[in-house]
Amino acid sequence: xxxxxxxxxxxxxxxxxxxxxxxxxxxxxxxxxxxxxxxxxxxxxxxxxxxxxxxxxxxxxxxxxxxxxxxxxxxxxxxxxxxxxxxxxxxxxxxxxxxxxxxxxxxxxxxxxxxxxxxxxxxxxxxxxxxxxxxxxxxxxxxxxxxxxxxxxxxxxxxxxxxxxxxxxxxxxxxxxxxxxxxxxxxxxxxxxxxxxxxxxxxxxxxxxxxxxxxxxxxxxxxxxxxxxxxxxxxxxxxxxxxxxxxxxxxxxxxxxxxxxxxxxxxxxxxxxxxxxxxxxxxxxxxxxxxxxxxxxxxxxxxxxxxxxxxxxxxxxxxxxxxxxxxxxxxxxxxxxxxxxxxxxxxxxxxxxxxxxxxxxxxxxxxxxxxxxxxxxxxxxxxxxxxxxxxxxxxxxxxxxxxxxxxxxxxxxxxxxxxxxxxxxxxxxxxxxxxxxxxxxxxxxxxxxxxxxxxxxxxxxxxxxxxxxxxxxxxxxxxxxxxxxxxx
Amino acid sequence: xxxxxxxxxxxxxxxxxxxxxxxxxxxxxxxxxxxxxxxxxxxxxxxxxxxxxxxxxxxxxxxxxxxxxxxxxxxxxxxxxxxxxxxxxxxxxxxxxxxxxxxxxxxxxxxxxxxxxxxxxxxxxxxxxxxxxxxxxxxxxxxxxxxxxxxxxxxxxxxxxxxxxxxxxxxxxxxxxxxxxxxxxxxxxxxxxxxxxxxxxxxxxxxxxxxxxxxxxxxxxxxxxxxxxxxxxxxxxxxxxxxxxxxxxx
Numbered sequence: 001x002x003x004x005x006x007x008x009x010x011x012x013x014x015x016x017x018x019x020x021x022x023x024x025x026x027x028x029x030x031x032x033x034x035x036x037x038x039x040x041x042x043x044x045x046x047x048x049x050x051x052x053x054x055x056x057x058x059x060x061x062x063x064x065x066x067x068x069x070x071x072x073x074x075x076x077x078x079x080x081x082x083x084x085x086x087x088x089x090x091x092x093x094x095x096x097x098x099x100x101x102x103x104x105x106x107x108x109x110x111x112x113x114x115x116x117x118x119x120x121x122x123x124x125x126x127x128x129x130x131x132x133x134x135x136x137x138x139x140x141x142x143x144x145x146x147x148x149x150x151x152x153x154x155x156x157x158x159x160x161x162x163x164x165x166x167x168x169x170x171x172x173x174x175x176x177x178x179x180x181x182x183x184x185x186x187x188x189x190x191x192x193x194x195x196x197x198x199x200x201x202x203x204x205x206x207x208x209x210x211x212x213x214x215x216x217x218x219x220x221x222x223x224x225x226x227x228x229x230x231x232x233x234x235x236x237x238x239x240x241x242x243x244x245x246x247x248x249x250x251x252x253x254x255x256x257x258x259x260x261x262x263x264x265x266x267x268x269x270x271x272x273x274x275x276x277x278x279x280x281x282x283x284x285x286x287x288x289x290x291x292x293x294x295x296x297x298x299x300x301x302x303x304x305x306x307x308x309x310x311x312x313x314x315x316x317x318x319x320x321x322x323x324x325x326x327x328x329x330x331x332x333x334x335x336x337x338x339x340x341x342x343x344x345x346x347x348x349x350x351x352x353x354x355x356x357x358x359x360x361x362x363x364x365x366x367x368x369x370x371x372x373x374x375x376x377x378x379x380x381x382x383x384x385x386x387x388x389x390x391x392x393x394x395x396x397x398x399x400x401x402x403x404x405x406x407x408x409x410x411x412x413x414x415x416x417x418x419x420x421x422x423x424x425x426x427x428x429x430x431x432x433x434x435x436x437x438x439x440x441x442x443x444x445x446x447x448x449x450x451x452x453x454x455x456x457x458x459x460x461x462x463x464x465x466x467x468x469x470x471x472x473x474x475x476x477x478x479x480x481x482x483x484x485x486x487x488x
Numbered sequence: 489x490x491x492x493x494x495x496x497x498x499x500x501x502x503x504x505x506x507x508x509x510x511x512x513x514x515x516x517x518x519x520x521x522x523x524x525x526x527x528x529x530x531x532x533x534x535x536x537x538x539x540x541x542x543x544x545x546x547x548x549x550x551x552x553x554x555x556x557x558x559x560x561x562x563x564x565x566x567x568x569x570x571x572x573x574x575x576x577x578x579x580x581x582x583x584x585x586x587x588x589x590x591x592x593x594x595x596x597x598x599x600x601x602x603x604x605x606x607x608x609x610x611x612x613x614x615x616x617x618x619x620x621x622x623x624x625x626x627x628x629x630x631x632x633x634x635x636x637x638x639x640x641x642x643x644x645x646x647x648x649x650x651x652x653x654x655x656x657x658x659x660x661x662x663x664x665x666x667x668x669x670x671x672x673x674x675x676x677x678x679x680x681x682x683x684x685x686x687x688x689x690x691x692x693x694x695x696x697x698x699x700x701x702x703x704x705x706x707x708x709x710x711x712x713x714x715x716x717x718x719x720x721x722x723x724x725x726x727x728x729x730x731x732x733x734x735x736x737x738x
Contacts, residue, residue, distance in 0.1 A: 435545075436581045437581050439543050440581045440583070441595075442542075442565040443541055443566075443569050444655070445570045448566065451566075454583070454586050454590070455583065455586065457586070458585025461587075
């Protein structure tokens, strides 16, 4: 482990971030009564007009959640927060005019479209030109999926998961919970009971999905939790690139977001999953902000399959997520590229797990953490090489950058090797934004804030280049906004 | 009647931590002139160029720095840079992940904006950059590389001269630009500086050795010892110093 510390002498000024996504949508919603009991689960299932087997699965999860009690919530993460009152949350909220799922964009409430345009998520024509298919999820309901025709032509299914339950029950029955079982962890169990919507993707054998798929999530209602569930299946020899973005309005109280994402890659298939997470982080004193407890896991099930996670995490009061890959197939590949930026009182405990089961499996982990204000940033990663995983290889690199002297960065790697042929590499660095770098840039006429942004953007460049081009531009912008006021 | 003075340093007293580095230094540089500041290690040469550029960490206790008729001591380094002060660094820093193209384009545009000009179009910028790159004989892939990352000492110094040429400042401060250069790199760097030079700008060369002055001919040579200029003269002073050593002026 190398560590270099460069002294910083500049004053650190902590200011409230300008959270420009913090406006309300003015849309009436159809909400469930506050609190969680069996009726809540039945209400959600009925709203979705679900078949019995789906309701039963939910109820099994709910009963487990109830039996386990709140003590079952994981406590090992480097985060602290007030107890969540699960009876004070609204578990389902749908925009009222959208009781019936829209058949096409023309059926979508124009006000809703305008709202998404404000978020920089143009659902309509302009995005079609760029070739990205979007599924937009507002609070609990998927409101619009663009570009359906072109996808259908290729045989790709991309729809709200509630629709998939109706139209593709065999795929749902086969794969839902096959990577993250409902008993996996406290938050995944909760999600399994009350998940409202999310995206479903199935790419048939040999098909290279012709366009990027994208879901935009937005929590809008006060005191609403969001529990989306995403399932992506890449059948043999297929490829898909999927993007998700998230925002939430500014609220004085905390909002809970507990999502589950499951990926399945069969033989020779590849899934590339990219996230820009910009949930409301809370104000400069730590009031409000989203509690983001997310379980994301991919099964590289077939030979030569590949799953790649790229995440840029700038939002949320608390981020608790570990997008992982189970490398089951021989020669399968798992990748995790991450930028996590925290400011003010934000806390992030994020990382990955790479579980090597198949032979000649290979994983790469590159995690960049940036801490400013009084924020705490933890990289937590597990690499396990199982007994039959001959010639497994892992490379892990964790770099932390500190801005100011009141924040913290922590690196917690767990390494478990049960096969002597494994090759492991681990590198970690911690540094501060270097005064000489800032002066060099300033001496070339670039102001301090821009100089600071350029240095930090440079630090993240290796991760951003893993994102699809448009998303990379957006990530840079998000970084710029999140860094405002961190140097002065 | 406009003044011909580019830079006037009056009674400049500078400390770093508790140590006094410059001790009442006076210097006047006119447009069209090249001045060389020579002195032994620790005499305060680099401090002088850093303080003119506004590097944080120095305490200016007394005196003033007048640049084009204006006292610039209160200005941030980026403001000074946009007003036309350029420092070629003794040790150019590496900026991992910051592309040379992005860095130079941002810099050029910041300075153009200050002068009321529009941002350069990408194609225009690329064309100018290409000219300057050839001038300092840098490899074509320079534009894609991270700023100074993995560059040799000579490449870093040539990159500084490329920036000098691209930004076309009014006052160029060359801090030990010749140190660590082989004879070919020294020639390339000197040619770049001579090409930059005109009757409207001025150059201040800070150097330990006389060597670079064989290539760039100074109008004045000043000898700096213990934070004060102890002797000034024309270019023959540099040769005399080379022959007799710094002990001669102490």
